[in-house]
Amino acid sequence: MGTLTVITGPSGVGKGTLVQRLLARNPSIWVSVSATTRAPREGEREGESYFFHSRERFDALVQEGGLLEWAEFAGNCYGTPRAPVEQQLQAGRPVLLEIELEGARQVRRSFSKARQIFLAPPSFEELERRIRGRGTDSEDAIQQRLLRAREELSAQGEFDAVVVNDDLDQALLKLEGLMGLG
Structure with missing residues (x-):
């Protein structure tokens, strides 16, 4: 059985960048591709960056139990397709979920042995x-993200570990150590 690691933190903290670096150094890690109802950003690709769904399709996945976790954030829904995660864990691979706070809480209830890591900014101003x-x-979306970030930062104590992303190389080393990769 593989190990499940959950990384969360506020929008803009550098989760995506850190995960990209982690994967470049540790290609055996399988990262779940999330489903979302938001529109693709420039350069994002279906099935690689996200699975982009209509709200109706996303709601159907929720009703069918097809998502391990899901949350609504800044007017869009995000979730983790269940089947691929379970398949990779059964195959013995380390699995990484890069998800929002509410999703991390849902995963904690389903997979109590998952490592839960919170990625924090060096300061709110830097975030x-x-x-x-x-x-x-x-500007409205930015204000929503900042309001949400304050709430998320107050939840750091719920996690097994906190990694401050003030220096990407140091944050990467700490993350690898927490995942037993170093």
Whole structure:
């Protein structure tokens, strides 16, 4: 049986960048591709970045039990398809979920042995700078993300470990150590 690691943290903290670096150094890790109702961003590809679904299709997956976890965030839904995760764990592979706080809480109830890691910014101001620097969100969406980030940051104590992403290389080393890869 493989091991399941959950990484969460506020939008803009660098989860995606850190996971890309982790995978480049540890290709045996299988990362779940999430389903979402949001529109693709430039460069994102169906089945690689996300599975992009209509709200109706997403709701059907929820009703069918086809998602391990799901949450609504900033007006869009995100979720983890259940079957591929279970297949990879059965095959003995390390599985990584990069998901939002509510999803992490749902996974904790389903997989109590999962490693739960919270990725935190060095400061709230730095987090805001990163979110604004993306240039992809309206001011309303930015404010929603920042409000949500404050709530998420207050939940750090729920996790097995907290990794502060102030230096990408150091954060990567700490993450690898927590996952037993170092």
